[in-house]
Amino acid sequence: MTRTVANGAVAEPAPQARRAKVVFYNPRAVFYTMPLALLAVASHLDRRRVDVVIVDARLEADPHAALVAALQGALCLGVTVLTGAPLRDALDASRLAKAHHPDLPIVWGGWHPSMFGRECLAEPAITATVQGQGEETFAEVVDRLARGEALDGCLGTTCRAASGAIIVNPPRPVRPVEAFAPHDYSLIPVERYYALKGKRQLDYVSSQGCNFRCAFCADPFVYERQWFGLSPERMVRELTSLWQRYRFDDVNFQDETFFTRRERVEAIAQGMVDAQLPITWAGTMRADQGARMPDASMALCRRSGLRRALIGVESGSDEMLRRIRKDTRIAQVFESADKIHRHGINGQFPFIVGFPGESDESVQASLDVAKRLRRMSADFRTPFFYFKPYPGTAITEAVVKDGGEIPQTLDEWAAFDFVGSVGGPWVSPEKFRRVERFKYFQQVAWDRAPAWRRPLQHVARWRCEGDRYALPIEMWTARLLGRPERLS
Secondary structure, X not given: OOEEOOOOOEEOOOOOOOOEEEEEEEXXXXXXXXXXXXXXXXXXXXXXXXXXXXXXXXXXXXXXXXXXXXXOOOOEEEEEOOOOHXXXXXXXXXXXXXXXXXXXXXXXXXXXXXXXXXXXXXXXXXXXXXXXXXXXXXXXXXXHHHOOOOOOOOOOEEEEOOOOOEEEOOOOOOOXXXXXXXXXXXXXXXXXXXXXXXXXXXXXXXXXXOOOOOOOOOHHHHHOOOXXXXXXXXXXXXXXXXXXXXXXXXXXXXXXXXXXXXXXXXXXXXXXXXXXXXXXXXXEOOHHHHHHOOHHHHHHHHHHOEEEEEOOOEOOOHHHHHHOOOOOXXXXXXXXXXXXXXXXXXXXXXXEEOOOOOOHHHHHHHHHHHHHHHHHOOOEEOOEEEOOOOOOOHHHHHHHHOOOOOOOOHHHHXXXXXXXXXXXXXXXXXXXXXXXXXXXXXXXXXXXXXXXXXXXXXXXXXXXXXXXXXXXXXXXXXXXXXXXXXXX
8 A cells, every 4th residue: 555745756655563572481380270460461561562472381292392483583581480390490491492592581470570589580591570560560671672772760670781780670559450451361272271171161360469468478578468359340341251252161260369348249249140141150268258248148159150269277276377367267267168058159278287386286276177177068178288488478587587498599499399298397207197198088088979989988087087097008009009189
C-alpha cells in the first residue's frame, strides 16, 4: 500500500516496526499447575509490540533444546524461580541460554529472586532480578531493553551495571491486582495441562498477598502483609468467558488466602450461581475464617460448586501455633472441619513438623489432631511436611541469628528440598521414622478403599490409634512392590 505526500509524489509507507520477542521459561517441577506467574507477567506486556513465547519444561521432551530454539532472535529471557528443585533447572537453563546467546539479557523473577535479588546476581548468567509483583516491573524492563537503555533506576529490580557493579533499585509500590491485565490463557496449551492433571481443571488466581504474619511463610516479607483481590464482578465475567472457551469442570483457586474477605467470597459464589457455571472449585481458607463463616455463607459456597477447602493446620499444638504466629487455634480447626463436613465439602489440612526446638509432645499433638480429622471424614486429607528454613521468613532469621546455617549459593539453594520427605536438623532419625510411618499408615487407614483392602485398613487403623509403628511390614512390602506414594 502506498501513500501520497503534500507535493503529490507517491511515497512508500514507513516500514512497520518489528515486534520484539520475549521468551519465558517455567522450570521443571513435580506438579502441573498452570504457570500463572508467567501468564500474569506476559499478559501485561503490550502485545502490539511484543511477541510472547512460553516454554514450560514440564511439557517438553527436551526442555532445554526447546528453550534454545525459542531464543533465536529474542530480546530477553524471563525465568520464574522457586527455591529448591525448580531453581536447579532455572539455573541450568539460564547457563545454557547464556552459552548459546552470550549477549542475551536474562531476568529472573518469582519467590527466590524476590527475597535474594542481589545474591542471585552472583551467577554471571543472570542480568537482573525482579522483586515482588512483576507485571509492571517486567514491562518496564522490556521497554528499556528494546530501547537499548540500562536498568538503572527501574523500580523493583536489582541489576548489573556495565561496570559489573550490582545496583539495588528502590522497590516498586505494591499495586492492586485489579490494575493488571487479565491472564491470557491462549499463551499456553490449556488442553495439555488437563491431560497431565487427568482432569479438566483450570488454575486461576484472584488475589495477591496475605494480611497475616506466619513466621514460617515468606509472604509477609514480599507483600508486607498487604492483600489485594479482584472484584467479584470481574472474576465471574472472566471465569464465564474462560469456561465458554476451555470447557473446564473445576477451578483451583491458587490464592494464598482465598477466603480473606467473607463478603467478597459470598459475592463470588452468588455470581457463579447466577451465571449457572457448571463447575466445581477449591480454595484456601484459614481455620479462623472457617470458624467465623456463617452456615448460610458456607451453604452458598457449596451451592456454587465449592468441593474442597484447604485449611493449613501447621501444628496440633496451640503453644506451637503461638510460636509460629499462625494466630489460629486448634478449636477453630475443628469448628471449620465440622462446618465443611456438614455442608458436604472435602477438606485438606496440611501440617508442618520439625520446627526448631519443637518437642516430641508437639509432634505427637499434630499426629493426634490429624487422626481426629481423618476419623471425621474419608474425604479429609492430612498431608505432612517438614519445616525447612525458607528464605525471608521470621523463623529463618531467628535460626541464623542463633548460629544456624542456611544455603549461601544458588547451587546450595537448588539442593534445598522443601516439599519432599526429608527432615531438617531439628528432626531426629527416630522422629523422622515415626512421622514417615504415620504418613503411610494414615492413608491406608482412612482413605476410601475396595472391600479386599478392608483387612489392611483395620490393621492400619490399629497401628495409628495406638501409635504402633514398629516393624511396618505392610509399608515395606508396598514399597517393594513399587506402589507409588503420594507427595506429602
